[in-house]
Amino acid sequence: MSHVPQSFYEVPAQRLARRLLGCVLVRQLGSLQLRGRIVETEAYVGVQDAGCHSFSGRRTPRNDAMYAKAGTAYVYFTYGMHYCMNVVAGKQEEPVAVLLRALEPLHESGSAELRAMQAARGPAAKRARDLCNGPGKLCQALGIDIACNRLDLCRGETMWIEPRATPATPKVLVGPRIGLGTMEPRWRDAPLRFGLASEEARPFLSKPFAGEHEENSRAPKPKPRARRKR
DNA sequence: CTGAAGATCTACT
DNA sequence: GTAGATCTTCAGA
Numbered sequence: 001m002s003h004v005p006q007s008f009y010e011v012p013a014q015r016l017a018r019r020l021l022g023c024v025l026v027r028q029l030g031s032l033q034l035r036g037r038i039v040e041t042e043a044y045v046g047v048q049d050a051g052c053h054s055f056s057g058r059r060t061p062r063n064d065a066m067y068a069k070a071g072t073a074y075v076y077f078t079y080g081m082h083y084c085m086n087v088v089a090g091k092q093e094e095p096v097a098v099l100l101r102a103l104e105p106l107h108e109s110g111s112a113e114l115r116a117m118q119a120a121r122g123p124a125a126k127r128a129r130d131l132c133n134g135p136g137k138l139c140q141a142l143g144i145d146i147a148c149n150r151l152d153l154c155r156g157e158t159m160w161i162e163p164r165a166t167p168a169t170p171k172v173l174v175g176p177r178i179g180l181g182t183m184e185p186r187w188r189d190a191p192l193r194f195g196l197a198s199e200e201a202r203p204f205l206s207k208p209f210a211g212e213h214e215e216n217s218r219a220p221k222p223k224p225r226a227r228r229k230r
Numbered sequence: 231c232t233g234a235a236g237a238t239c240t241a242c243t
Numbered sequence: 244g245t246a247g248a249t250c251t252t253c254a255g256a
Contacts, residue, residue: 042237051237062252079238080249086237099237124240136238179237 003153003160009070009089013043013096016070016089017194018172020098022164024106027142028157034113034142036103036132038161039204040195042177044086046096050187051180054095065150066095073159075139075149082136085144087153087161101178101193103132104204105141117141134206171197173209 004023009016020038027034044052053063053076065074066088074086074097086097105128107113117131121141125131132138139145144159153160164170173195180188195205 044237053237058253060253076237077251078236080236080251082238084237101237134238140239177237181236 002162003156004163006069006071006154008161008163009087009153010091011070011089013045013089013098014192016087017041017043017098017192020087020100020161021172021194021196022166022170024162024164025100025103025138025142025159026162027144027159029116029143032113032116034117035106036138036142037106037164037201037204038100038102039104039201040100040102040193040206042099042101042194043089043192044097044099045192046090046094049190050183051177051190052095057095059095063095066097067093068150069152071152071154073148073151073153075144075146077146079136083139083145084135085139085148099135100138101135102195102204102206103138103141104201105131129203133204173197175209175211178207 008019011019020041023038025036025038046052047054047057049055054066059067062076065072068088069092070088070090072088074088075083077083084099086099088097090096105114105117109128114128118125120143121131121137125137131141148159151157151159174191175193176189176191177193182188195201195209
């Protein structure tokens with residue numbers, strides 16, 4: 001199956017975050033193709049977003065990939081031991097991206113691919129659902145590290161994304177992003193975390209969605225009735 | 231140069 | 244639920 005085109009990524013981060021749900025991340029490692037369905041994402045929406053590495057226009061060696069063209073991988077190292085992978089969205093020089101938070105591995109138990117993921121993850125991941133149910137975990141399982149930073153997913157050399165098969169507009173869970181420290185509630189609580197709502201996908205989420213707010217993946221964000229005061 | 235924090239995960243109570 | 248691991252990155256002095 002072919003990978004998605006450049007234009008797929010050239011949309012606002014919130015839109016790409018929804019659009020990526022159900023798509024398949026493919027990682028070529030030697031002769032193996034490790035595949036995982038994207039079941040959870042988070043949008044980081046740019047210079048005004050206090051939770052975003054590019055907040056207030058910050059541009060450093062670490063986050064420079066966020067300023068690259070849409071479809072570029074932005075991988076960074078955190079907490080002294082984990083990598084996180086993002087997909088750059090929007091326009092060139094517009095530092096917005098989507099964090100991949102969880103995948104559903106798409107391999108039979110006992111397959112060479114699944115065993116490779118288990119070997120990479122170590123003894124903590126006994127069940128298939130523990131292989132990729134977190135941003136650091138999925139990077140470890142798929143061998144994604146800083147060498148993957150700035151990879152062009154459109155070129156599809158060692159990593160790319162394939163379109164989702166079904167359904168065209170899945171039900172989506174929405175909630176606040178995970179792991180952000182204290183900051184303005186407007187951004188800390190913004191509904192920028194998205195997950196597939198289907199029963200098959202739910203066991204692979206990194207954490208449950210509180211409140212079970214469900215909507216169609218193409219639906220615009222609910223319109224705020226009253227502007228929060230600051 | 232220094233120090234504090236970090237888009238996390240695991241193990242243990 | 245909470246602590247500890249572990250080290251890069253960045254802001255500020």
